[in-house]
Amino acid sequence: MAAPITRAPDDVLVHLRRARDLADREYAAPLDLDRLASVAGLSKYHFLRVFRATYGVTPAEYVSRRRIERAQDLLRATNLTVTEVCHAVGFSSLGSFSSRFRSVVGESPSDFQTRYASTGAPHIPGCVLFMWGLVESSATQEKHEPPDPS
Template identity: 65%
Template sequence: MQAVAHLRRARDWMDAHYAEPLDVERLAAVAGWSRYHFIRSFAAAYGETPMAYLTRRRIERAQDLLRAANLTVTEVCLAVGFTSLGTFSRRFRELVGVSPSEYRAKHPPPPIPGCYLMMWTRPSNFG
């Protein structure tokens, strides 16, 4: 299998499991490589480390939820895989330029309860 296929498999797996607790060892195992070879190869191919990619994807998903779901910032933080509100807020500000609360104020969600929105937009296992 080509190197890019191993990396793509790990990246796609991260995209599908971004909200779960993930570490480099698990991601390297998905790619079928050692931890250090995986980190170097991923960074060379995608321009960022696996954990930087994962953090960016989590923040992108958080932006979606802040715009679309009537969830609190803490609920969004936990839904995208962060375990610390402080870390989430700091990384959000670093990547987006404003705090999650400021982002929410600029992009208010519709008046639909977040639990319903998440239920309606959850991928189906059928088909």
């Protein structure tokens, strides 16, 4: 029988916090386990074990939860569409975003947005978010084909 996973020693916690802080700052970027492990000064597999033992979730689950929290903020406070929010928080698929959102929050992103649409302060226009760089505009722009040179 394998030994139970125990909490990381305090000296490792400092390094784990650095990796967690990086994941918090760059939640919308694709998850890079090698980089997080490097920031923590651990091998990738040891990092995965210690992160899960310390925080109770894997780094992927942690980042996914962080993305959903940010999506809730954007759906509550902005006039962005669900698709724009999906891409702004780092999901590449609307379907996976919607299912993950529903499993964490208990309702669909559009139902969540509708529930908050009539309450609280006026919504922040999406153009303001894009202008100030609060949301990555390239993630929500349609891809256009270049004009045919002939």
